[in-house]
Amino acid sequence: MQEQVPEKYGNYTYFVREVEYPTAMRKAAGGDNHFVEYCRLPVNAPTNGEEHLQQVLSIPELVNVGFVPQKHLKTTVVDKIKLNDDHSLLAFTVDIGNHERCTGGLKDMETG
Numbered sequence: 515m516q517e518q519v520p521e522k523y524g525n526y527t528y529f530v531r532e533v534e535y536p537t538a539m540r541k542a543a544g545g546d547n548h549f550v551e552y553c554r555l556p557v558n559a560p561t562n563g564e565e566h567l568q569q570v571l572s573i574p575e576l577v578n579v580g581f582v583p584q585k586h587l588k589t590t591v592v593d594k595i596k597l598n599d600d601h602s603l604l605a606f607t608v609d610i611g612n613h614e615r616c617t618g619g620l621k622d623m624e625t626g
Contacts, residue, residue: 524601526554528570539574539587549573552595571595571606571621581619586611597623 520529532548540547552570559566569575573590576582582590589612596605602623607616 520555522557523597524599525557526601527557528552528554533572535574539577539584550592552592554601568623570604570623573608576608576619581617582608582610 520527522528529552531551531553533551534547535549549572551572554568554570555566571592573582573587573592576590577584577587590608590610591612593607593609593616597603598605604621604623605618606621607618609616
């Protein structure tokens with residue numbers, strides 16, 4: 515698993531990591547077994563505390579909730595992510611199907 519340098523922002527440390535697709539999605543991913551997952555940890559959490567790890571956003575998550583069609587799993591990329599001041603809402607844009615047209619969405623970080 516490959517991780518990038520974490521960034522402290524407010525009460526959280528945010529980072530990006532590469533993880534394996536769930537088995538059920540690997541065929542739709544076209545043989546690519548990994549995707550990028552945006553994550554956060556509370557600042558006071560242990561650095562090895564997976565139980566405190568919170569997924570912020572991933573393409574498979576957007577497929578599971580119907581925001582991205584599964585046929586575009588391989589060609590969809592996260593364009594921008596922005597959190598509000600108290601980190602309870604996430605605004606994001608994704609390029610679905612790599613058509614250079616971004617679609618925006620909101621995610622409530624408290625309820626998922």
